[in-house]
Amino acid sequence: MRKYILIFLLLVTTFTSIAQEKEKEGVYPQDIAKKTEVKINVLTLLAGKWIDVSYENLINEESSFGIAATINTDTNKTNLKYSLTPYYRRYFSEKFARGFFVEGFGMLFSAKDRAFSNDTRNSEFETGFGVGVSVGGKFVSKRGFTTELLLGVGRNLGKSENNSVIGRLGISVGYRF
Secondary structure (H helix, E strand, O other): OHHHHHHHHHHHHHHHHHHHHHHHHOOOHHHOOOOEEEEEEHHHHHHOOEEEEEEEEEOOOOEEEEEEEEEEOOOOOOOEEEEEEEEEEEEOOOOOOOEEEEEEEEEEEEEEOOOOOOOOOOOOEEEEEEEEEEEEEEEEOOOOEEEEEEEEEEEEOOOOOOOOEEEEEEEEEEEEO
């Protein structure tokens, strides 16, 4: 009887160690060799008629850097013409580059320096630069599709009466390859 119990315990221990080894290797294939993501912000596309695409390169399991480019397709409705936003992210999750993150960003943008009213006194586009901080969350499927929620705020470092605050807002979908 002791022989059977010993054999049973050895088998359980072996299977447990194999399962832990597989877990360490990474269950998801995008954690092994996929280090690049492309995304499109569907929130700004639908709500603001802005085309906002992003490229992100994963440095390791905890950090990444990237750049987002935004082009406004209807400058009559909003002040923004375009923006280029490089960023660095730090992830706070046990999983590979997903979950909750904090981001530092810089933003080069062109916008009309006017209030929310239709004041046409100053309708020239001005270029500005700002820095800010964002928080968000990223979800990645087993096949590499990503969904991301993002909210950020920053300060324009240039001379501007009405564009002193800059922001980032998004619900993005993309693919990790």
